[in-house]
Amino acid sequence: MRPFKGRDVISVLDFTREEIDYILDKADSIMGLASENPDMLKGKVMAILFFEPSTRTRVSFETAMKRLGGATVDMSEPRRTSIQKGENLTDTIRVVDNYVDVIVIRHPLEGSARLAAEVARNPVINGGSGAEEHPTQALLDLYTIRKEKGRIDGLKIAFVGDLRYGRTVHSLSMALSNYDVKLYLVSPELLRMRREVVEYTSKRIPVEEVDDLDEIIEEVDVLYVTRIQKERFADVSEYMKVKGSYRITLDHVKRMKEDAIIMHPLPRVDEIDYSVDRTPQAKYFKQVYYGLLVRMSLLALILGAVE
């Protein structure tokens, strides 16, 4: 296994299964390690360079850094400053790289994090690059599955909703292809999973594309729900037609296995009925806490505070 210190986190494909498992193992112990040594990242500074609005991911990274004793510099709206003056991403990264020890970047263009990592001397973490990837979300999703189901291997996992533009499902399906799982992709025709992701994943694990949630609801162990955005449809009536078919209600939960879990990368709008929140299957808010642990684990590893 390559050492983690100094590494970038751009794509889930940058990590082997062994390395992913190691990051998740470290997430199990990171709170304990942080309470023993709350200053393990003292003197380290993380830049949060978000070119797209975000609350959850930004706060999660910021909290993770602070809980390990590090500091953060939030440049969440660079649009207002240098970018508005016409500075390109390359120059922005070169400048910020001089001030900090690690950069977390979210950018609307695909490949942006890869470019940033090539330019920066310090490690770069991809906090979401266009519709392409969101690797730390995929890691925290794997961690949630492992914590809540006790394992990842042997599970049947369904993704529901917008699989075309949802970057979290792209990263997660590639990450899951390291494990022995069966994947169901449930979406309207227009929002089918990207071909290259299906091609990559289906070479490694069984993948089935399904139109109707009812076909698989009874057999899945993990239901991963994503939001269908209205703006993806040229015709609002098309949106109204598909919207309801991918909305999770108590009726769905009743038909699910008792020990199945429901996940969601959040923000949720109305694709999971609020009544589902009270069921034991609903894990989407716990997922947030697991995200904190995984990001703490990653930061501690990359900045060399733990091995």
Add this chain to the structure above:
Amino acid sequence: MAERELRVSKIRDGTVIDHITAGYALAVLRIIGLTGREGHVISVIMNVPSKKLGKKDIVKVENRELKEEEVHKIALIAPRATINIVRNYEVVEKKRVKLPEIIRNVIRCANPSCITNSGEPVQPLFLVESMEPLRLRCHYCNRVMTRDDVIKQF
């Protein structure tokens, strides 16, 4: 054959690129960076009958032997092209085009949302996953390009 010889005389020294996909001779010149302003005599023959391809294009560049790395890029748009190096009217070397493993700065990524299409000072870079059918993976956005995506650019 006689008819073809009238159309295209033999060259004394230089490079003949044969079996170019019909209609793509000008694109081939563009891909190897020949503008005509270099001063070489260049013959471009398009849509001639071919046993192998039905129709094909041919490009002849006189007094210039194309280098290995120049010609292989041709495989992006004309995978069946052959390269003949001619010296004193004789073909001294004949080779088929073969794509390198990495294509740098020849084509653009077909994904409009790719960072390489946004004016950043970065050269597009593709990893060749397969030549037939053509599959190029963008090093930056990971999007896979096909031959159709490449041809549209020429």
